[in-house]
Amino acid sequence: MTSTPAIRMERITKTFGTVTANDNINLTVWNGEIHALLGENGAGKSTLMNMLSGIYRPDSGFILIDGKQVNIASPKDAIKMGIGMIHQHFKLVDVMTAADNIIIGQKGKFLLSRKDAHQKIKEISERYGLEIDPAKKVYEMSVSEKQTLEIVKVLYRGARILIMDEPTAVLTPQEIQQLFRIIRNMKEQGCAVVIITHKLNEVMEISDRITVLRQGKSIDTIETKDVKVPTLIEMMVGRRVELKIKREEVAEKKALLNFSHVTVLDKEKHEMLNDVSFELKTSEILGIAGVAGSGQKELCEVICGLQQASGGNILFEGEDIVGKDPYEIYKLGIRMGFVPEDRLGMGLVASMDIVHNVVLKDYRMQKGVLLHRKSSIDKSKRIVESLEVLTPGITTPVRRLSGGNIQKVLLGREIDILPKVLITAYPVRGLDIGASFKIYDLLNDQKKNGVGIIFVGEDLDVLLDLCDRILILSGGKVTGLVNAQETTKEAIGYMMTVGLEEGFRAARTGGTA
Amino acid sequence: MKSPIKIIKRGDLSKKKTVMIQLIAVVLSLVFAGIVMLFFNLNPLEVFSTIVRGSIGTDIRIKQTIVRAIPLIIASLGILVAFKMKFWNIGGEGQIMMGALASSFVALNFGDLPKPLLLLLMAMAGAIAGGIWGLIPALFKAKMGTNETIFTLMMNYVAIKYVSYLQYGPWRDPEAKGFPRIPRFTDNGVLPKVAGVHIGWIFALLLVVAVFFFMNYTKKGYEIAVVGESLNTARYAGMHVPSIIITAMLISGGLCGFVGMIQASAVEKTLVYTISGNYGFTAIITAWLARLNAIATLFVCLAFAVLLQGADYIQLSMHVPSALAQVVQGVILFFVLGSDFFIRYRVRWAKDSSKTTGEGASV
Numbered sequence: 001m002t003s004t005p006a007i008r009m010e011r012i013t014k015t016f017g018t019v020t021a022n023d024n025i026n027l028t029v030w031n032g033e034i035h036a037l038l039g040e041n042g043a044g045k046s047t048l049m050n051m052l053s054g055i056y057r058p059d060s061g062f063i064l065i066d067g068k069q070v071n072i073a074s075p076k077d078a079i080k081m082g083i084g085m086i087h088q089h090f091k092l093v094d095v096m097t098a099a100d101n102i103i104i105g106q107k108g109k110f111l112l113s114r115k116d117a118h119q120k121i122k123e124i125s126e127r128y129g130l131e132i133d134p135a136k137k138v139y140e141m142s143v144s145e146k147q148t149l150e151i152v153k154v155l156y157r158g159a160r161i162l163i164m165d166e167p168t169a170v171l172t173p174q175e176i177q178q179l180f181r182i183i184r185n186m187k188e189q190g191c192a193v194v195i196i197t198h199k200l201n202e203v204m205e206i207s208d209r210i211t212v213l214r215q216g217k218s219i220d221t222i223e224t225k226d227v228k229v230p231t232l233i234e235m236m237v238g239r240r241v242e243l244k245i246k247r248e249e250v251a252e253k254k255a256l257l258n259f260s261h262v263t264v265l266d267k268e269k270h271e272m273l274n275d276v277s278f279e280l281k282t283s284e285i286l287g288i289a290g291v292a293g294s295g296q297k298e299l300c301e302v303i304c305g306l307q308q309a310s311g312g313n314i315l316f317e318g319e320d321i322v323g324k325d326p327y328e329i330y331k332l333g334i335r336m337g338f339v340p341e342d343r344l345g346m347g348l349v350a351s352m353d354i355v356h357n358v359v360l361k362d363y364r365m366q367k368g369v370l371l372h373r374k375s376s377i378d379k380s381k382r383i384v385e386s387l388e389v390l391t392p393g394i395t396t397p398v399r400r401l402s403g404g405n406i407q408k409v410l411l412g413r414e415i416d417i418l419p420k421v422l423i424t425a426y427p428v429r430g431l432d433i434g435a436s437f438k439i440y441d442l443l444n445d446q447k448k449n450g451v452g453i454i455f456v457g458e459d460l461d462v463l464l465d466l467c468d469r470i471l472i473l474s475g476g477k478v479t480g481l482v483n484a485q486e487t488t489k490e491a492i493g494y495m496m497t498v499g500l501e502e503g504f505r506a507a508r509t510g511g512t513a
Numbered sequence: 514m515k516s517p518i519k520i521i522k523r524g525d526l527s528k529k530k531t532v533m534i535q536l537i538a539v540v541l542s543l544v545f546a547g548i549v550m551l552f553f554n555l556n557p558l559e560v561f562s563t564i565v566r567g568s569i570g571t572d573i574r575i576k577q578t579i580v581r582a583i584p585l586i587i588a589s590l591g592i593l594v595a596f597k598m599k600f601w602n603i604g605g606e607g608q609i610m611m612g613a614l615a616s617s618f619v620a621l622n623f624g625d626l627p628k629p630l631l632l633l634l635m636a637m638a639g640a641i642a643g644g645i646w647g648l649i650p651a652l653f654k655a656k657m658g659t660n661e662t663i664f665t666l667m668m669n670y671v672a673i674k675y676v677s678y679l680q681y682g683p684w685r686d687p688e689a690k691g692f693p694r695i696p697r698f699t700d701n702g703v704l705p706k707v708a709g710v711h712i713g714w715i716f717a718l719l720l721v722v723a724v725f726f727f728m729n730y731t732k733k734g735y736e737i738a739v740v741g742e743s744l745n746t747a748r749y750a751g752m753h754v755p756s757i758i759i760t761a762m763l764i765s766g767g768l769c770g771f772v773g774m775i776q777a778s779a780v781e782k783t784l785v786y787t788i789s790g791n792y793g794f795t796a797i798i799t800a801w802l803a804r805l806n807a808i809a810t811l812f813v814c815l816a817f818a819v820l821l822q823g824a825d826y827i828q829l830s831m832h833v834p835s836a837l838a839q840v841v842q843g844v845i846l847f848f849v850l851g852s853d854f855f856i857r858y859r860v861r862w863a864k865d866s867s868k869t870t871g872e873g874a875s876v
Contacts, residue, residue: 017859306748326751338749346745352738360739360750363732371732 004067006031006161006192007052012061014047021047023216024061031160034183034193036207036224038200040236040432041403043213045196049163052194053085054078065161084154085163090146092138099134102153124155129185143291144175151182162186163194168202170292173460173493180206198236200229201461214238237433245437245465247484248444250283256452257303257421262312262322264298264476272298274476275312280421280452285443287467287484288456289492295476296456297341300423303454304338305329316421330364334421337414339407341425341456347410350399354380354391357398358413383412387442404435411442422446425456440466460489474498534852542848546841553837560827560841567826568819574826576710580780582818583713584609584772588796589803589810590724591768595647596797597728597805598741598761604650604665605769605793607672608643610786612770613777614676615642617695617784620702620777621684628701635702636774643770644763646672651762655755669793677786684784697783704779711779718811720768725807727764737761769793795821802849820845 007029014022022044029035037045050056052063054075063070065081072078078085092101103117121134130148138146147167154162164183168176183193183206197203203210204224212219212235219235233241257280264273273295280286288296301307303314305326313320316334329336344350348357358376366372380394387408391401398406407427414422424443428436443453443466457463463470464484472480472495480495547557568578588605595602616639623631650664679695686696704711728734736757740747747754776788799817803809824838 304749305751326749327753330751340749342745345743346749349739349742349746351742356735359735360746363735364751366732369731369733371730371735 005029005064006033006066007194008064008067009048009052010062010064012048012051012058012063014044014051014056014058020216022051022058025213025216025218027211027218027221029161029192029194031192032187032190033209034187034195034207036203036210037194037196037213038198038203038210038232038236039213040198041430042215042432043236044216045213046165048213049085049165049194049196052078052083052161052163054083079154079157079159082158082160083163084157084159084161086147086150086154086165086167088165088167088169090150092146092149094137094139096138097134098132098136098138098141098149098152101138101149102134102156121152121156124152128155128182128189130182143170144172144178147171147179148182160190161192161194163196165196166198167195168197168199169458172291172496173489174497176202199459200232203232204229212236233433241433241437245440245462246444247466247468248448250448250450253281253283256280256282256284256317258313258315260313260315262302262309262314264295264302264307265310266298272476273302273309276473276476276478277312278471278478278481280454282420282450282452283447284469285447285453285455285467287463287470288454288473289460289463289470289496290473291496292458294473294496296425296473298476299473300338300340300425300454300456303421303423304336327364335417335419337417337419337422339411339414339422339424339427341429343406343410344399348398348406351397353397354384354389354394354409357409358383358416361413361417379413379416383409383416387412387438404431404438407431407435407439411439415442415446419446419451421452421454423454423456426458427455428462429458460492463492464489472496531856534855535849538848538852538855539845542845545848546844549840549844550837553833555831555833555837560831560833563827563831564820564823567830568822572709574822578815578818578822579710579714581821582815583711583717584776584790584792585796585799585814585818586717586811587713587720587772587775588769588792589800589814590720590807591643591765591772592793592796592800593803593805593807593810594724594728594737594761594768595765596741596800598737598758600651600654600741600758600762600765601662602647602650602665602762602765603662603794603797604647604668604766605796606789606791607665607669607793608646608766608769609773609776609789609793610669610672610676611646612639612643612773613784613788614672614679614773615639615770616774617698617777620698621696624699624702626701628705631701632704632778635778636771639770639774639777640767641770643773644767646770647762647766648759651759655758673786673789676784676788680784680786695784698778702778703782704775711775713775713779716771716775721807721811724768728807733757733760769796798846798850 005028007027009025009027012022012025013020025044025048027048037049039045047056051058052072054072054077057073063072065083070081072081093104096104099114099117099121102121118134121132124130125132130152132148132152138149141149151162167179171179186193195207207224209221210224210227210232211221212232214236259279260277262273262276263271266272276299288299290296298307302309305321305324305328309322312322314322319332321329321334324332340346349360355373355376358380359371359373362376362379363371377394383389384391384394389401389405389408389412391405398409401409411427428439431439443455447453455463455467464487467484470482470484470487470492471478472492474496477499479498480492482492543561550557550560567574569575588609591608592602592605616635619635619638620631623634626634646668650659650661650668653659653664654661681693684695686694704713706712707715728737736747736752739750739752740754740757744754747757772792773788776790777784781788795817799813800810803813820842824842827833828835828838
């Protein structure tokens with residue numbers, strides 16, 4: 001460590017309208033340090049980092065880079081100062097090669113020398129231990145390769161300060177370990193690395209120091225070795241939180257939903273689900289694990305009738321529902337709840353209020369051509385009350401609610417139809433710790449009532465704690481079905497990538513990464 | 514480098530504030546239009562008072578204004594139904610034209626039928642023809658995902674050119690001494706007057722209520738709104754999206770087609786290729802200004818009719834060039850439509866934050 005910090009942010013304040021996203025925040029990051037920025041959604045992590053990368057400008061406060069006070073007016077300025085940001089959503093051109101992606105947008109001679117560029121890329125890769133094939137096209141790459149490419153890109157542009165926004169969200173456990181090796185290499189080379197995350201285990205593993213933000217305020221900066229996970233949670237949430245996810249044990253279970261040899265093709269006739277067979281029982285939470293785009297979405301939607309299987313059977317209590325659309329399934333009297341991944345774009349109508357979002361599932365049952373709201377109003381009140389939805393009222397458009405409350409409305413509505421099967425896709429994504437636990441409790445209640453639950457998740461720790469069994473998908477195929485109590489994260493991580501050739505996997509994950 | 518103003522997205526504004534902003538916009542537009550008039554050596558106050566006098570100054574002028582408001586109201590209702598579904602139907606002109614064509618066909622060929630029966634047939638023919646004209650792009654959109662904006666726009670020209678072909682060709686009145694016009698309808702094919710204005714005003718009022726009820730109190734109206742918000746949500750809820758798109762466009766085109774029938778029967782008493790009179794396009798603006806609310810549409814259209822009628826009147830009475838009248842209209846539109854921006858965003862002078870963000874200032 002040198003005596004001048006790589007980054008010094010002093011008394012940074014940033015407001016958006018009436019919301020204070022950052023309130024008087026101080027942050028110091030040294031060269032050769034891995035600094036974790038920890039906090040719940042909306043704590044102000046991204047806002048703070050966006051001011052470093054030139055996307056926002058602070059309302060007040062000042063920034064020093066390598067001891068010099070700077071004014072970062074644009075992302076270009078940030079690059080000039082050696083600040084590189086790896087965003088959660090990659091900014092790459094799919095049809096170009098790795099090398100082309102690195103050199104586009106670079107100032108310099110009119111004619112690019114590819115040979116020089118390749119040479120420089122090779123040097124960087126070797127220095128930091130990055131594995132990259134400069135001639136490979138981006139669309140042929142896996143998620144982790146794309147991320148590596150993003151890292152090379154910012155290093156190529158001379159970044160000495162790297163900011164990574166949730167870099168592990170889309171990676172398997174094995175890929176995460178590889179990323180951590182890269183980050184440690186960068187640290188040894190004297191780079192300053194800031195990682196934005198909310199995964200505590202990873203923070204403990206990789207970081208040297210941690211700054212915790214809460215509601216726009218900096219709570220504290222601490223040495224990682226001096227702190228334990230429960231303390232960190234308390235700092236993030238502001239109160240003590242019971243950490244353990246319960247797994248309700250229910251003895252009696254019956255067959256409920258039976259998949260046999262189900263295949264789903266996409267428009268280009270790729271097999272998105274390939275010969276999938278499994279059984280969901282009553283009073284069971286079945287977890288679905290897999291890298292993004294392994295067929296989770298298709299699995300959920302084929303059950304609901306939103307996608308059609310090209311082969312196989314799906315038996316719901318003995319009745320085959322393949323080939324039926326959502327309305328036909330509803331008419332069969334099958335009560336099915338579905339909490340889709342895209343809550344505001346699919347599960348709810350964002351601009352409508354709670355009542356009219358409840359109507360969405362109710363109005364079919366009404367006779368005649370007129371729309372009756374009375375029962376939906378009662379139901380909305382019930383949902384708001386029993387799930388403790390924080391809202392000004394039942395006539396507030398749902399898009400104005402917070403993520404956790406939006407999810408409560410959606411889940412509440414789906415539970416209210418007394419489903420036999422409840423399908424939930426990433427139900428706690430983007431929710432804070434308190435709201436996540438509320439959702440787990442609700443699912444456990446449903447399980448006790450005999451509902452069969454499909455839980456598509458991305459956090460393997462949660463899947464292991466909450467689910468009874470876990471089905472692992474890889475490239476649309478089932479690569480494992482395990483009891484949650486008898487397996488490990490690493491074993492699941494391995495099954496998530498089994499049988500995947502890189503190119504094949506990239507085709508799967510390209511769109512969803 | 515730094516912009517001196519900041520644009521900030523607002524939360525949802527209260528109704529009162531929204532109306533305030535719109536009123537301010539109207540006042541500002543009048544002020545600005547007044548400045549334009551001063552450049553032309555016209556007294557703005559005189560022009561404005563002439564507009565008002567010209568549109569509501571006498572009984573006859575009020576009636577003329579109402580006659581202009583009728584097609585605008587009904588066409589706006591049609592546009593509203595489609596727009597609520599985010600189906601950008603800018604084919605109102607063509608649908609009006611086809612409605613007029615079909616009802617004229619009935620009137621010209623079965624002119625001897627009893628009046629109520631003939632008018633009923635004409636209205637049905639008009640609505641069906643307009644509906645079909647709206648249905649064609651809807652079918653393509655529902656089945657093949659084509660872009661309805663271009664499609665409906667192009668359908669306008671097909672309709673207009675076809676009617677002008679009829680007017681100059683096969684349907685031309687041989688007794689018109691070479692004048693290119695289509696024969697007048699028989700008296701049985703002309704809508705009666707009620708209280709001095711043709712009966713269309715009653716239809717317009719009834720339709721305002723009907724469309725308001727349809728959009729807010731029926732399942733179909735709800736489905737149209739959901740499809741407009743998100744196709745995925747509609748599918749998720751088990752709605753049959755293609756049939757919703759088709760129903761909505763049948764209604765939208767049907768209402769516009771009915772406008773065609775009214776204009777042919779009550780106003781022109783025959784078919785002319787200018788019969789759509791820009792109402793199909795103006796209705797887009799009025800429907801939008803009324804925020805796709807049927808009741809509001811009624812008032813916006815009345816205000817617009819005053820403006821249209823008044824602008825015509827100042828041309829005649831003050832010898833103002835017609836271009837100036839259009840400039841005035843344009844200015845008013847610009848402000849009122851522009852006020853939407855201020856309803857959604859707040860503009861503030863940026864505080865001078867350079868002192869605290871650096872730029873060489875002392876620390």
